[in-house]
Every structure is written in C-alpha cells, then in structure tokens.
Amino acid sequence: MIIEAVMLPVKPGLESDFEDSFKKASKIISSIDGYLSHELHRCIEDQSKYLLLVRWETLESHTVGFRSSAKYQEWKKLLHHFYEPFPTVEHFEEVEI
Known part of the structure; x- marks a missing residue:
C-alpha cells in the first residue's frame, strides 16, 4: 500500500465551493481500481489549505x-x-521499524 499526500492550496474565498466539488469528486476517485480510501483535512491555521x-x-x-x-x-x-x-503530489510507503 502507498499513500498519496497532497497539500491543496485553495484560492481564498472558494473554500466552500471547493468542499462541495470535492464531495462530487470523491465518488470518482473511489471508483478507481486499486483505490483503498481517502481523507481530506482542512488546516486550522490557514483555512484555505487542505491536506x-x-x-x-x-x-x-x-x-x-x-x-x-x-x-x-x-x-x-x-x-x-x-x-x-498548483499542488505537488508525493507518494509514501510505510517504513518498517
């Protein structure tokens, strides 16, 4: 399993529209072969930044x-x-410790 991690800098003032669109987009990504799960988090310090x-x-x-x-x-x-x-996409794999 890998984790795709992306910091999403949303244009200020468009946060609500982005969240509405992301709900629709969630149905798209979750239908892809190999998809396992996803989470969207909003930054506390900067309300227009999402993870x-x-x-x-x-x-x-x-x-x-x-x-x-x-x-x-x-x-x-x-x-x-x-x-x-535009965000940079990075991929991570678990480190066995």
Whole structure:
C-alpha cells in the first residue's frame, strides 16, 4: 500500500465551493481500481489549505490507473481550477521499524 499526500492550496474565498466539488469528486476517485480510501483535512491555521491523503494498493494504481483514465479528466474539471499554486503530489510507503 502507498499513500498519496497532497497539500491543496485553495484560492481564498472558494473554500466552500471547493468542499462541495470535492464531495462530487470523491465518488470518482473511489471508483478507481486499486483505490483503498481517502481523507481530506482542512488546516486550522490557514483555512484555505487542505491536506489530501489517498491510500492506493500500488503506485501504479494512482499514476497509471487513475491518471490515465477518463475519470481523471472529470476529477480535473471539478477541482483543478481551485488551486493556486498548483499542488505537488508525493507518494509514501510505510517504513518498517
């Protein structure tokens, strides 16, 4: 399992619209093969900043399965216009300690 972690800088004043659109977009991402779960968190100190955590079975589930799908185009249309600047996506794997 991998975790996709993304800090989402939403344009100030559009937070409510973003959250409404994200509810719709959640149905899209959760229908992708290899998707496990996701969480969206709002920053306490900066109300226009969000943290998205998505759990995928494999890195390719996200980078190939989702991003190369027609559903990703729907996702982009719903969400990408809210971000300024555009977010950086990072992937993490658990460290056994």
